[in-house]
Amino acid sequence: MSATSTHDGIVYANAKELLAAIEPASGGREISDPATGDIVGRVAEGTVADLDAAVERAKAAQPGWDALGHAERRRLLNAAADAIEANAEALAELLSREQGKPLNGPNARFEVGGAAAWLRAATAYDVDPEVVVDDGETYAVKHYRALGVVGAIGPWNWPMMISIWQLAPSLRMGNTVVLKPSEYTPLSVVALVHVLNQVLPAEVLHVIPGGREVGERVAEHPLIDKIMFTGSTSTGKAIIRSSADTVKRLTMELGGNDAGVVLPDVDAKAIAQDLFWGAFINTGQTCAALKRLYVPEEIYDAVVEALIEVAQQMPMGPGLDEKNVLGPLQNQAQYRIVAELVQDAVDSGAKVLLGANPQSDAAGYFYPTTLIGEIDPNSRLVIEEQFGPALPIIKVKDVEEAIAHANALDVGLGASVWSSDRAKATEVAARLQAGTVWINSHGTIDPRVPFGGAKQSGYGLEFGLDGLKAVAQPQIING
Template sequence: MTTYDELLQRVLGDDTSGKPVREPATGELIGYAPLHSADDLESAISRADRAQPGWAALGDAARANALRRAADLVDGSSEALVELLAREQGKPLNGPNARFEVGAVSTWLRVTADLQLDPQVVVEDENLVAELVYEPLGVVAAIGPWNWPLMIGIWQIAPSLRMGNTVIVKPSGYTPLSVLALISILNEALPADVLIGISAGRDVGALLAAHRRIAKIMFTGSTATGRSIIESSAGNLARLTLELGGNDAGIVLPDTDPEAIVGDLFWGAFINTGQTCAALKRLYVHESQYENVIDALVRFSTSVPLGPSLDETSLLGPVQNQAQFEIVSGLVEDARARGARIVTGGSPAKELGDLFYPVTLVADVTDGDPIVDEEQFGPVLPIIKYTEVDEAVRNANRLNVGLGASVWSSDLAAASEVAGKLKAGSVWINRHGTLHPLAPFGGVKGSGYGLEFGVDGLKAVAAPKVIHRPRA
């Protein structure tokens, strides 16, 4: 079993010339992340390109078994990975946080290994049989975020490898160490140069997105960066899967019992301290239940401890970085200045550290206010009162985002009817943001395009080919 110190040493070596990485919770130095150059990137792509035909030639069963071995290795080093993730990203150990995320990595590896994508006969008549098959694309660029660096990383890595591609991974500059550590573990189960990590700044990232030997780019991050990747990739027409910004809406219908939904409602909004792409970020509540829902959320929030990432009792942690902290606090201050009601929270928890912000519920806001229209990506939830359900649906659909949405009701038929009207890639009823490795996931509008997970996720990292043959 790998210890934390051994795992960190694998990633850091003895080099102290790289980028310093500090704990969001304490400001303590964890270590210096490597800073790879444009030449390093060129070498990595060349190596991955050379390794790809041999990896594909191993066959589907061998690649699936390699993913299963990789999952076992992740489990064997899980506590070391958990500690590094908690220290670097800031999320606490327990609850839907660091241990949950590392557990999801091995789960996704195993589920991806077990998926079946068989040839499909699409035409069969007296003269012809046409069969649809899927082949590797080549080298895939996996560009990940800082909020769920390991879990989202494996969403990109596992299907790409399963389909016979090789992968260049560029983690976020905020969370490079945990991703590089995961890659080092996965590589114990993989041939050389099938999976390579590049830790670098945006300039090298831009070169990766524009490189002519990259066949596919998978990116999770902001809509603005997604647009830049689209432009950069145009030169070689690389295929794209983009999971971009979200500002997910939830609608609480008038028949809902607040006490029955409050736990799921809270975690739908505040999982990972609100730093989740498909978290609930705008809550529309019918006027008959408005104060009841607010009161239930306030009471529930008092039972969820905010504290240091390595404290076993913490369930909410710091905002991951200063830039995001300023966005969160700025939106709250703007709402306060506009006359919003700050129900709970609303000021930094400086007694815990520089980047701690408490659960903040902001009431009496309206569509058009920045705190409603701009994705806060932190522990803040604006709550908007509505009168007619159609009004809430219109406002939920109003923005140019559509990653997720939710409907909350005691009447499943009524909730399903509303769910059908919401424009989002995923719509949940009486929950929000819960993902399943077999259920396709992706956004619409400005939240990106392309599907991940399940068989559709395998197809997204492969090239379709139709073989036409005469009927025997």
């Protein structure tokens, strides 16, 4: 079977055909599969000059895109979602090979499906003018106008879905977009944009793969009006500094080290699977994953036992093997971080409950599913974001101690409370310093529900109506 054309663009039968459409005719940088080391494909590396040219074209195209109006932009974005769904398997296969995540479970096919769903969600709301005062003397109305060009800088952990989180609301509100993907996973984003641009008007959406200098140029570019960034807190701070001279609008979704607080009334077996996926979705490589779990001593052993039982049933291996639901770390640098933090915990006297013994001769960046118990609350594995398949489970005397530890760090993206008493869980949730607190789940995002961080986990909201307003310029017309 080969690629076929439809009125909504080309449908690619598999990742090989999709790669053939996006790879440079010659040259380019090779991208390797983190599960096998095999070459996935080649990407044309953009330069600062390429970025400048793309921004100029996006700037020129923006007034026409804005002039189409909300109804036509909605139609086109829904057609773009159709194009993603028509190419879902090819996109998922490419994503699995480049990022490493398995096809099944909450992984590659899930991510591609989420990309289409979030694209449609950006069309689901009316962004109407809001009358703020009408008292017979003053009549003031708030409107939401396009900003201009949005520069989006994305991460390597959910490259397709987070790109959609950035581009979908921006386009809906009449902006044009220039994406700079992670150097680790550029093919996924280039392929996604290629599929979308089968439907969207020319010059509305651009992608420029490249290195650090391209990202730095996005942050300082005088023609970029807004930056959306998902990534580490340290990189976010650099972007904030670089953007200051042009006073860009910013949405910053930065690093997290999410805490989970278990209350003594839980049924350990009933929550174990949700606890596991809260921590180990995408093999732990998720900003809002559960990264430190606080459990009262009276139920500690039961929670540990239930988690071990679930974790032992989750197969890890190359993503294209349909049976696997956990994959490798995406890159060697991240593998080393996880291995170092786990070894530091073990050397400090923590107890290995499961895993923590990687095969040194294994192909790919596989780190075994690891549970660490009897660990000091101030261990590096607890207070530093591991971003991988290693969960520290900290024993506490009571819920008050758990809350104190949960709030002790300078990050606060998400948190969770686990209890059979919803009222009590809600009371505890209100005391946790995080942008989102889930009850009896962790990281279950929804395109209708606003999402953003507290403290040094960033600022600005994504998703829902709030997310649309965040990529628009409020304008008050008074009189």
